Amino acid sequence: MRSDVTLRQLDEDLLRDLLDVAVAEADPHEVMPPVAGPAGWTAERRTAFLRFHQSRSLSADPVEATYVIVVGDAVVGAARLCPLEGAKRAVEAGVWIGRSYRGSGVGGAVLSHLLTLACADGFDSLFLSTTPDNTASQRLLSALGVDVVHEGDAVTAWVDLIAAR
Numbered sequence: 342m343r344s345d346v347t348l349r350q351l352d353e354d355l356l357r358d359l360l361d362v363a364v365a366e367a368d369p370h371e372v373m374p375p376v377a378g379p380a381g382w383t384a385e386r387r388t389a390f391l392r393f394h395q396s397r398s399l400s401a402d403p404v405e406a407t408y409v410i411v412v413g414d415a416v417v418g419a420a421r422l423c424p425l426e427g428a429k430r431a432v433e434a435g436v437w438i439g440r441s442y443r444g445s446g447v448g449g450a451v452l453s454h455l456l457t458l459a460c461a462d463g464f465d466s467l468f469l470s471t472t473p474d475n476t477a478s479q480r481l482l483s484a485l486g487v488d489v490v491h492e493g494d495a496v497t498a499w500v501d502l503i504a505a506r
Contacts, residue, residue, distance in 0.1 A: 346450035348408035348420055348458070351398050355409045358416040360390055366439025372419070397421075406458075410438065410451055417442040420451050422459055430465040436478075444477060452481055460502050467500040 349355060363372045364382045369390075376389045398407035398421070405423035409416055418438035425431045434455045438447050459467050471478040473496055482489050482498045489498045 342453060343412075343446045343450040345413050346447055346454070347411045348451065348454045349411055351394060351407040351409055351419070353399065355416065356391060356394055356399070359394070359409055359419055360387060362416050362418065362439050363390060363437075366417070366441060367437060372437045408454075408458075410436075410447065412442060412447060417447060418451075420455055422455060422462070422464075424464075425468060428466075428468075430463065431468060432459050432462070432464040432466075433468045433470075434459070448477060449481055449484075452485075456500065456502070456505060460505060465501075465503050467502055468497065469500070470495055470497045472496065 351359070363369075364387065369376065369382060369386050373386075373390050373393050376383075376386045378385055394407060397404045405421050407419055407421045410418040410420055418436065421435045423433045423435070425433050434452070436448065436451050436455075438451070456467065469478075469482060471482075472494060473491065475496070479489060479496055482496075485498075485500060487498045487500050489496060
């Protein structure tokens, strides 16, 4: 596993770096909720990206914990842990990685960090979802030994964190 991958808690300074990476290395639909308008990184979409993270992770009452993925000294993507409503002691993980770092082992290192963080925060289970075409993520999930469920346009898995402790 890669030892040069770290997660840093998102702050306002890192948010600007994260936006720069998103614009250079990802499509908007990969990293944020949809925004009406023409395709690409418009000024409105860039502002929406900043507001999205400010409201979810940097507000006085954050909804989720967002981490900036750093490889060496380079910001390359984001990871998050969001407690699931209605599911006791469960958290959802989400990850996006810039194009030039995909397929290089970053995802596996990030998943390992997220599992450690979720366990340390006292969660009992971790929910992950991806798309059928994201075979790299599916391989990571299978490597964990969890049941991967394919339903339509979604691929999901639950990780038992109690067993992982």
